[in-house]
Amino acid sequence: MDRLRPYGLRDENSSPVTLAHDVGYHQLVSHWLRTHCVTEPYIIATNRQLSNPFSPGKYSLELCAVAYDLEWRFDHQALPADLIIRGMAEEDPNAPHGLRLTINDYPFANDSLLIWDALKQWVSAYVTHYYPNSSVVESNKELQKWWEEIRTVGHGDKKDEPWWPTLRTQQGLIDIITTIIWVASGHHVVVNFGQYAYAxxxxxxxxxxxxxxxxxxxxxxxxxxxxxxxxxxxL
Structure with a gap:
């Protein structure tokens, strides 16, 4: 599948075989792999490492394993990075959100960047309130064990990759949390609920x-x- 193609774009004259391939990639990679699958380590590590003050199939997996091995990187899951890597945007400090879109009429990017900025603003306010400086982040044993488990256990087969963000500063924590929330919310909304109107x-x-x-x-x-x-x- 063309990695530069916007999500969901297909020629209306596409054959059934092409459509079947398209939906297979979408469901297994864009949807299941990039949201459900890779989010699991975050949840497991959160339950294992962070204190809780309250009491309250066969070939599909093999296909996803190959796609995960070849394509998945945590630092590419942030929306701006995702758009840039797929050729849908370029960095531009003078453009809204710091990105210049290669396709202006691209609702996924136009709408999602508003959500991304709102998420990042909220996470920034939260993090800076509870972690007033970077030394508090770096010295917090729970946080460090949480991030270590995500990298070295949850994604153990990629634990030595150089692209993992480091958790030493406020900004590092903000970027990590914003990316995790985005994948489990905005990105999933687009690749899941947006299917029904057509599919x-x-x-x-x-x-x-x-x-x-x-x-x-x-x-x-x-x-x-x-x-x-x-x-x-x-047929």
Whole structure:
């Protein structure tokens, strides 16, 4: 799939096979992997390391494991970084949000950047209130164990990657928390709930496309139909 293509953009004349591939990548990588799957270590480490003052399938996983190994990086999950890496924006200090979009009419970026800024503003106020300076962040044993478990246990196969942010400053904590909240909220809203308007009609986004393989024998009528009209053959 073209990594520069905005989420959900497909030619209306795309074949059923292309649509099935598209929805498979979207569900397994953009949706499940980048939100549900990679968020789990944050939750586990939070429960294990931070004090709580209150009492209150088969090939799919293999596909996601490959995509995770090849593509997933924590520092690329922040919205601005995600847009830049996918070629949808460039850094520009004079532009709104510090980014110049390569496609102006791109609701995912336009709307999401407003949410990202609101999240970061809220997290910044919270962090600076409870951690008034960087030394408090660096010396907090619970915080350090929490971040260490996320990196070295939850994402142990990537624990030695150089792109992991360090948790030594207020800004480092702000960036980490904002990214985690964004993935579990704004990003998930887009890749999950935004599907229904189009994908609610199943033929638009078939989650599986399966038929027996043609024999490639010129005398095989099914093969002839497939060559002449693959969409009709699949349907």
């Amino acid at each position: 609610g009609y199943f033929p638009s986004k078939p989650t599986i496309a399966r038929t027996k393989m043609p024999s490639e024998d010129p005398s095989d009528q099914e093969w002839k139909l497939f060559v002449e009209n693959p969409e009709a053959s699949l």
